[in-house]
Each structure stands twice: as C-alpha cells, then as structure tokens.
Amino acid sequence: xxxxxxxxxxxLASVPNVGAPRRQRxxxxxxxxxxxxxxxxWPIIALLLLWELVAVLNGYTDLLLxxxxxxxxxxxxxxxxxxxxxxxTLALAVPGTVLGLGVGSGLAILVWYSSILDGLIxxxxxxxxxxxxxxxxxxxxxxxxxxxxxxxxxxxxxSFFPTFVLVLGxxxxxxxxxxxxxxxxxxxxxSTLFRLLLxxxxxxxxxxxRMTAPFSIGAVxxxxxxxxxxxxxxxxxxxxxxxxxxxxxAIACITSVVSIIVFALxxxxxxxxxxxxK
Amino acid sequence: MRPQTKKxxxxxxxxLTLILVSEVVGRLGLAGKAWxxxxxxxxxxxxxxxxxxxxxxxLGATLASAGTGLLIGSFVGTAxxxxxxxxxxxxxxxxxxxxxxxxxxxxxxxxxxxxLVGPQGMSVLTAALGSGFAMxxxxxxGLVAVSATHSDLFRVSGASRLQHIIRLSLPSAVPSLLGxxxxxxxxxxxxxxxxxxxxxxxxxxxxxxxxxxxxxxxxLFVVALTAALVSLIAFYAMVAIQxxxxxxxx
Amino acid sequence: xxxxxxxxxxxxxxxxxKKRNMxxxxxxxxxxxxxxxxxxxxxxxxxxxxxxxxMIAGLERPSAGRLAVNGRxxxxxxxxxxxxxxxxxxxxxxxxxxxxxxxxxxxLAKRPVDSARIEELLELVGLADFRDAHPRQLSGGMxxxxxxxxxxxxxxxxxxxxxxxxxxxxxxxxxxxxELARIWDEERTTTVLVxxxxxxxxxxxxxxxxxxxxxxxxxxxxxxxxxTVRTEGLERTAEFHHVVDRLTRMLDAS
Numbered sequence: 001x002x003x004x005x006x007x008x009x010x011x012l013a014s015v016p017n018v019g020a021p022r023r024q025r026x027x028x029x030x031x032x033x034x035x036x037x038x039x040x041x042w043p044i045i046a047l048l049l050l051w052e053l054v055a056v057l058n059g060y061t062d063l064l065l066x067x068x069x070x071x072x073x074x075x076x077x078x079x080x081x082x083x084x085x086x087x088x089t090l091a092l093a094v095p096g097t098v099l100g101l102g103v104g105s106g107l108a109i110l111v112w113y114s115s116i117l118d119g120l121i122x123x124x125x126x127x128x129x130x131x132x133x134x135x136x137x138x139x140x141x142x143x144x145x146x147x148x149x150x151x152x153x154x155x156x157x158x159s160f161f162p163t164f165v166l167v168l169g170x171x172x173x174x175x176x177x178x179x180x181x182x183x184x185x186x187x188x189x190x191s192t193l194f195r196l197l198l199x200x201x202x203x204x205x206x207x208x209x210r211m212t213a214p215f216s217i218g219a220v221x222x223x224x225x226x227x228x229x230x231x232x233x234x235x236x237x238x239x240x241x242x243x244x245x246x247x248x249x250a251i252a253c254i255t256s257v258v259s260i261i262v263f264a265l266x267x268x269x270x271x272x273x274x275x276x277x278k
Numbered sequence: 279m280r281p282q283t284k285k286x287x288x289x290x291x292x293x294l295t296l297i298l299v300s301e302v303v304g305r306l307g308l309a310g311k312a313w314x315x316x317x318x319x320x321x322x323x324x325x326x327x328x329x330x331x332x333x334x335x336x337l338g339a340t341l342a343s344a345g346t347g348l349l350i351g352s353f354v355g356t357a358x359x360x361x362x363x364x365x366x367x368x369x370x371x372x373x374x375x376x377x378x379x380x381x382x383x384x385x386x387x388x389x390x391x392x393x394l395v396g397p398q399g400m401s402v403l404t405a406a407l408g409s410g411f412a413m414x415x416x417x418x419x420g421l422v423a424v425s426a427t428h429s430d431l432f433r434v435s436g437a438s439r440l441q442h443i444i445r446l447s448l449p450s451a452v453p454s455l456l457g458x459x460x461x462x463x464x465x466x467x468x469x470x471x472x473x474x475x476x477x478x479x480x481x482x483x484x485x486x487x488x489x490x491x492x493x494x495x496x497x498l499f500v501v502a503l504t505a506a507l508v509s510l511i512a513f514y515a516m517v518a519i520q521x522x523x524x525x526x527x528x
Numbered sequence: 529x530x531x532x533x534x535x536x537x538x539x540x541x542x543x544x545x546k547k548r549n550m551x552x553x554x555x556x557x558x559x560x561x562x563x564x565x566x567x568x569x570x571x572x573x574x575x576x577x578x579x580x581x582x583m584i585a586g587l588e589r590p591s592a593g594r595l596a597v598n599g600r601x602x603x604x605x606x607x608x609x610x611x612x613x614x615x616x617x618x619x620x621x622x623x624x625x626x627x628x629x630x631x632x633x634x635x636l637a638k639r640p641v642d643s644a645r646i647e648e649l650l651e652l653v654g655l656a657d658f659r660d661a662h663p664r665q666l667s668g669g670m671x672x673x674x675x676x677x678x679x680x681x682x683x684x685x686x687x688x689x690x691x692x693x694x695x696x697x698x699x700x701x702x703x704x705x706x707e708l709a710r711i712w713d714e715e716r717t718t719t720v721l722v723x724x725x726x727x728x729x730x731x732x733x734x735x736x737x738x739x740x741x742x743x744x745x746x747x748x749x750x751x752x753x754x755x756t757v758r759t760e761g762l763e764r765t766a767e768f769h770h771v772v773d774r775l776t777r778m779l780d781a782s
Contacts (some may be wrong), residue, residue: 039367040370040374041370041375042368042371043371043372043375045376045389055464076434094437116288118288118482119284119288119289119291119292119293120288120289120292121289121292121497123285123289123292123293124289124292124293124296127293127510130509130511130513130514131506131510132467132471132506134472135468135471135483135486135502135505135506135509136502136506138486138487138489138490138502139486139490139498139499141490142490142495214381215381217383218383218385221383222384222475225385226475226487227454233408236388240389245389249389250388251386252386252387252390253386255382255383255385255386256378256381256382256386256387259381259383260381263378
C-alpha cells in the first residue's frame with residue numbers, strides 16, 4: 001500500500017496541470033466545507049431544528065414561540081429597529097473595555113516597578129478577582145447613577161481584573177535569563193521595560209481582550225436591561241412589556257451573532273499576533 | 279524582615295487601607311449618599327431584626343439555587359465532556375458549541391430560558407450554565423491531557439480501551455477537573471444572582487434590585503458584600519480542595 | 529529467519545510531510561536479535577533508532593519490509609502482554625506508589641498480582657525501602673529503576689529500552705548502567721537498547737549496531753566479546769577503550 005503512495009502523490013500533484021474541469025475541482029472543496037460545517041456545527045443545526053420542531057408541533061403562534069424563519073424575516077424587514085440600539089450597545093462596550101485594559105495594564109506596570117505597591121495591591125486584587133463584577137451592577141448603578149457612565153464603569157471593571165492578572169503574570173515571567181542579558185548589557189530599568197517587558201506583556205493583554213471583549217457586550221445589555229437606559233437592553237424590556245416576542249427573539253439572535261463575531265475576531269487577533277511575542 | 283513576612287504584612291496593610299478608605303469616604307459622605315460607611319452599614323443591617331432576617335432568607339435562597347445549579351451543571355458539563363471523549367466525531371462540534379454558548383450573553387438567552395423553566399427556575403438554570411461550561415471545558419481538556427509516553431506505555435502493555443480510560447485518562451483528568459471546580463463554584467454563585475434578576479421571588483439578586491430601587495443603600499451594600507463573600511468562599515474552598523487532592527495527580 | 533528473537537527484513541519507514549512530500553526515516557534496515565541477546569542500537573539523533581524500537585513495540589508499522597518478533601506480529605505479543613518497555617521519560621503514574629506502579633502490568637494483563645515477584649524485583653533494583661513512596665518523592669535515578677522494574681515484572685519475552693538513562697546526569701548514569709548490567713545478568717531477557725552514548729552501548733550490549741542518518745540505515749555491526757565480566761573493571765580495560773574510540777570515530781564521520 002505504502003509503496004504506491006509516492007505514485008499516488010505524483011498523480012495527485014499532476015492534477016492541476018492536466019486542467020480538470022472547474023466543476024470537478026470545486027466539488028471536493030464544497031464537500032470538504034460542508035463536512036466541516038457538519039462536524040463543527042451539528043449541535044447548532046440540531047438546536048435550530050429542535051426550535052422549529054417545538055414551535056410547529058405545539059402549534060405555537062409567534063406570540064408564544066416565534067419560529068426561526070419568522071425571527072429572521074423580522075430582522076430583515078425592520079433593520080432600522082435594531083441598528084441603532086446595537087450601535088449604542090457597541091459604543092458603550094468599546095470605551096469600557098479599552099479603559100479596563102488601559103487601567104489594568106498600567107497598574108500591572110506600576111506594581112512591577114515598585115515592590116511596595118506590589119505588596120500592597122496584589123494580594124487584595126487577587127482576592128477581589130473572584131468577586132462577580134456583573135452582580136455588583138446595582139451597587140454601581142446606585143453609586144454612579146442610572147446612566148451610561150455606570151455601564152462604562154462596569155465594563156471597565158469586568159476587563160480590569162483579567163488584564164491586571166494576565167499582564168502582571170507575563171511581566172513577571174520575563175524574570176529570567178533574558179532579563180539577565182539586559183542587565184549584563186547595562187540596560188536601564190526604563191529601556192528594559194520598553195524593549196523587553198512590554199513586548200513580553202503583549203500576549204497577556206491579547207488574552208485579556210479575548211477573555212473580556214465578547215462578554216462586555218452582554219454586560220452592557222444586562223445593565224441597559226436592569227437600569228432601563230437605552231440600547232438593546234432597553235429594547236428587550238420594552239418588547240417584553242409590549243408582548244412583542246418576535247423582537248425579543250430577534251435581539252437574542254443579534255446579540256448572539258455579534259458576541260460570537262467579537263469572540264472570533266479577538267481569538268484570531270490573539271492567535272495571529274501572540275506568536276510573535278512568545 | 280523575611281521576604282515572606284514582609285509580603286504578608288504588606289498584603290494586610292493594603293487590605294486594611296482599602297477598608298479604611300471606603301469607611302472614611304462613607305463617613306464623610308465624599309461619594310454622596312449612595313456610598314455608606316461599610317462598618318456602619320454591616321452593623322445596622324445585622325442589628326435590625328427585619329433586615330437581617332431578610333438578608334439571611336435571601337442568602338439561603340441564593341445558596342440553594344447556586345448549590346443545586348452547581349450539582350446539575352457539574353454533572354451535565356462533565357457528562358457532555360465525557361461523551362465528546364468517548365465519541366470523537368462529536369468532539370469538534372461540542373467544543374465549538376460550548377464556546378459559542380458561553381459567548382452568548384445570558385440576557386440574550388433569558389427569554390428562551392424563562393420559557394423553558396419559568397422565572398423561579400431561572401437562577402438554578404443560570405447557575406448550572408455558569409458552572410456547567412467550566413466543567414465541560416475542564417473535562418474535555420483534562421481527558422486528552424494524557425502524556426504521550428504514558429499512552430505508549432499502556433499500548434505496549436496491551437491495555438484495553440476500558441483500562442486506558444479508567445487507569446490513565448480519568449486520573450490524568452483530575453487536576454483539570456479540580457481546576458474547573460474552582461471556576462464552577464464562583465460561576466454558580468454569579469449565575470444564581472444574575473438569574474434572580476429575571477423575576478425570581480427571593481434571593482440576594484432580588485434583594486439587591488429592590489434595595490437599589492428603594493434607595494436602601496446600607497442594605498444594598500451589605501447584600502452585595504454578602505454575594506461577594508459567598509463567591510470568594512466558594513472559590514477559595516475549591517482552591518483548598520484542589521491543593522489537597524491535586525498534588526497527588528501531577 | 530529464526531522463530532525466536534526479533535527480525536527486521538529490509539524494513540523501511542516513511543512519514544508524510546507537508547505538501548505531499550515523504551520523509552524516509554529508515555531505509556532497508558535488516559537486523560536480527562537472537563533469543564536472550566542484548567543488542568544496542570547506537571546512532572546520532574534523527575537516525576531513526578527510536579523508530580525501530582517503536583516498530584518492535586507495535587507502536588508504529590513499517591512502511592515496507594517485514595518485522596517479526598518470535599516469528600509473529602509485534603501486536604500479537606503486545607496483546608499477550610509479553611513486551612516490557614522503559615522510556616527516557618520514566619512514565620510512572622504520579623498517582624500510584626512505587627509498588628502500585630510496578631504491579632500495574634499485572635492489572636493491565638488481568639493477571640493475579642504476584643507480590644513475591646514484585647518484592648523480589650524491588651529488591652533487585654534497590655527500591656525495597658521505597659515501595660510506598662510516590663514518584664515525585666524519588667530522585668531521577670530511582671524513578672528510572674522503578675520504571676525498569678515495571679518493564680521486567682511480567683518476565684517479558686522482549687525488553688525494549690529507549691534511552692532509559694538519557695535524562696540523568698553522567699555520574700548517576702554510570703551507576704545505573706552498572707546496575708542494569710547486574711539486573712540483566714539475573715533476568716537474561718532479549719533486550720534492545722536505544723542510545724546515543726557509545727560507552728553505554730559498549731558496556732551493556734553483546735552486540736552494537738551503529739546507524740547512520742538521512743535516511744536511517746545500518747552502518748556497522750560490532751560483536752563484543754570481552755573476557756572481563758561487565759562490572760566496573762571493564763570500563764578501565766584497554767580493549768574497552770579501543771572499541772569505544774573506534775565507534776565514536778564512526779559516529780563522528782557519519
């Protein structure tokens with residue numbers, strides 16, 4: 001069998017030169033991607049079918065349980081209903097996350113710089129890290145007010161803790177031979193930080209982005225829902241009050257898709273950029 | 279001073295400073311009326327029979343949901359992870375779906391979930407989801423974390439697939455499972471509190487919302503503190519178990 | 529071809545690489561290991577010596593040629609639990625004690641545990657006092673001794689050693705070689721040792737097969753018949769040094 005494989009390999013290699021018909025060359029690719037969709041997405045397909053089946057078998061109207069197609073049609077027919085709230089939600093998620101990443105990294109660098117600050121802050125922070133930040137929403141709402149700043153603060157806190165822990169972890173990890181090399185060359189603390197440690201910390205920061213950015217959208221919507229302040233969250237509250245079930249389901253689908261896209265993008269960013277710094 | 283002692287002393291000073299600053303801010307009213315002095319708040323809530331019984335009843339409800347959710351979630355998450363291990367064709371799909379489900383915000387799923395279990399069951403379900411995902415990931419990655427030489431050894435020794443699973447894959451998965459439990463514990467508490475925001479009758483989450491709306495800042499503060507403490511205790515209890523059991527398996 | 533021992537007949541092993549290329553790890557390897565013989569496979573890294581061992585263990589299959597152990601497929605011996613193996617990584621299970629680790633092959637073979645045999649082997653490898661210790665409490669050398677005890681526990685037809693002392697320091701390694709020679713003298717199992725250490729190969733084996741790389745092939749065979757028994761004194765003889773020098777030059781040239 002194996003004796004044939006070089007022959008088989010040459011035969012396969014010669015296929016493009018022969019100039020096979022386009023249709024035949026395409027179909028294995030199509031089949032391969034169909035196979036990929038099936039192996040990766042079978043539970044999603046199963047869920048959609050189950051959803052449809054439950055709705056049809058029980059004879060539910062759209063008021064009780066809208067069917068997947070009517071939800072899709074609803075989004076397609078009234079894109080303007082959803083576009084603005086989605087943009088508002090995203091517009092709050094981005095600055096919150098960026099602030100959290102900035103403050104977390106900044107504090108991590110300060111802690112790396114000063115051992116006293118390290119001793120004072122790190123133990124408390126690592127304890128506080130286990131506190132469910134999102135559950136503290138009512139406290140922050142009461143404290144800051146029922147407004148967008150509350151939302152930004154909660155998103156900031158959400159990304160702050162992982163950023164601090166991950167970036168500090170990477171900064172400390174460098175404490176090894178490469179830092180010794182810098183010391184032997186007589187590099188200043190400052191240039192060690194900029195030339196060695198900050199690049200070293202990039203994967204930590206990227207991991208923090210991947211871990212927090214997709215969830216910041218959910219946090220924003222939850223805050224908007226709880227405090228009734230605009231965006232997709234308020235639209236959920238309003239639609240529930242109006243018994244507009246289709247809209248509620250449409251929001252659920254939009255939010256899911258946006259979160260998954262953010263997850264996929266941040267994951268890709270991490271995979272592509274991190275390798276260069278490791 | 280030894281570095282270890284210095285570390286502990288600095289850590290305690292840091293924590294005390296945080297408490298002291300929040301106390302001073304509260305006493306002087308620097309952050310407005312919504313920031314109570316923590317010690318005063320704890321004292322007055324626990325001192326009042328009405329609010330303390332309210333707090334403990336809510337705590338009991340949340341603990342019950344979180345505990346039930348943790349049990350269900352851990353069981354289902356572990357079982358699904360194990361299923362993916364036994365039936366490799368399903369694995370890629372399960373991994374993908376689990377990470378997608380975990381990414382989808384709870385609030386987006388809320389209408390569907392409420393339709394499934396009603397508002398009362400929400401907190402158990404969200405607690406189960408919170409812990410179940412952690413346990414699924416821990417199981418799925420733990421079962422394949424078998425070292426290549428161990429695997430070779432079992433193959434050369436003529437071990438059956440069942441022996442391979444029971445004597446090698448399962449024990450190899452223990453550290454990962456214990457790591458998953460530390461996340462599952464606090465995940466269940468968070469899930470229970472968030473689930474209570476969707477129409478549960480009692481619980482810390484409900485009490486938080488009602489005291490927020492009624493401007494009972496002291497009660498709100500103490501309830502939040504309780505939720506945080508429960509989450510911390512759940513996390514560190516699991517870490518302690520991990521340290522006790524886990525070192526035998528690595 | 530003898531019905532006992534190990535025989536490789538024009539064995540070839542190729543691995544697929546990216547873009548449909550094939551990498552030839554071994555080409556035209558013909559080898560015989562007699563019953564009760566201690567053979568060492570010596571070669572630079574990448575010469576495929578571990579691949580030969582893995583094929584004898586049934587972990588890989590030859591791409592071409594014939595490979596038989598006692599005249600049969602390696603997998604048959606594996607299924608009958610008649611192979612013993614020790615790797616460079618000791619591969620002890622961290623959650624079991626030394627005693628439990630050594631008795632693991634009995635459980636995998638579904639045979640009653642012969643505790644007298646375990647005690648005897650633990651005595652032989654000098655771990656009798658550590659039977660209830662866990663691997664992490666042992667030194668690197670002790671772990672390898674436990675691993676070798678485990679490989680011998682079922683009195684295997686064939687013992688395969690894949691650089692078992694490769695991760696140890698030079699001093700411990702020498703001591704372990706002395707002990708392995710003593711243990712082998714008692715058990716007399718058909719043994720294949722893979723190593724890149726010339727002295728280790730010459731000290732332990734009755735025959736050394738030197739391999740060359742790219743593609744892996746047999747370069748030289750050296751039958752060792754020292755007058756001296758294989759104890760400490762052997763390493764100081766001129767004859768020993770002569771052989772080691774010659775094989776080392778051969779490795780350097782390849």
